[in-house]
Amino acid sequence: MLYQVVMDVKIPRDLPEDERTQVLAREKAYSQDLQRQGKWRHIWRVAGQYANISIFDVQDNAELHQILSGLPLFPFMEIKVTPLLRHPSAIRDDDS
Numbered sequence: 001m002l003y004q005v006v007m008d009v010k011i012p013r014d015l016p017e018d019e020r021t022q023v024l025a026r027e028k029a030y031s032q033d034l035q036r037q038g039k040w041r042h043i044w045r046v047a048g049q050y051a052n053i054s055i056f057d058v059q060d061n062a063e064l065h066q067i068l069s070g071l072p073l074f075p076f077m078e079i080k081v082t083p084l085l086r087h088p089s090a091i092r093d094d095d096s
């Protein structure tokens with residue numbers, strides 16, 4: 001199943017610099033591992049915001065929840081999820 005996920009990142013200003021550096025490094029590794037697995041299909045920065053729009057391709061709601069709640073930045077994010085399906089007017093054979 002495909003999902004659009006909007007992640008709005010709100011890291012507290014008073015988070016110590018070393019913790020911030022570590023959590024961002026863990027987040028990057030976690031994200032890139034899921035991208036290599038094909039589960040995190042797209043990630044786009046929203047211009048002018050510390051936010052991204054991502055597309056996930058996972059089995060079901062439970063898998064998406066497991067992935068999102070495991071994000072190292074999860075405690076510092078507002079997340080909005082929208083389930084997606086193919087549009088009947090789409091001309092591509094796949095959903096790339």
Ligand SMILES: O=C(O)C[C@H]1C=CC(=O)O1
Nearest residue numbers: 009027028031050051052
């Ligand atoms: O920077 C972000 O948008 C938040 C987060 C999502 C993946 C990643 O590496 O960082």
